[in-house]
Amino acid sequence: MQRLPRRALGTALAGIMLLGTATACGSDEKAGSDDEVVTVDITVKDGAITPKGDRVKVAAGQKIDLVVTSDTAGSLHMHSDPEQEFPYDVGTETFPITIDRPGVIEVESHDPPQIIVQLEVR
């Protein structure tokens, strides 16, 4: 007659332990800032480009999306090593880039001549 209650208690304890394990797993989420993508929005409209030389801080190796929305075709020029050019068309285009070395990298336009953003890489 005593065996039945003991089994019931064992089952109840096992159930609590399973619940504890599930909760621990569910709360194990990481938020790493270096894994985040930095988005730089660039607008070309009526011959004017914005931003006009803003500094954007990024980490070396961080993913950066240059998102260009333009009403005319043109190209961006990035003064990295090697230099890179990003031709864009009318509409919105995304250029994913990463910069491995610390320093200040300028993204500019040559027509009209203008520094758009300075990527401060640390």
Ligand SMILES: [Cu+2]
């Ligand atoms: Cu240039």
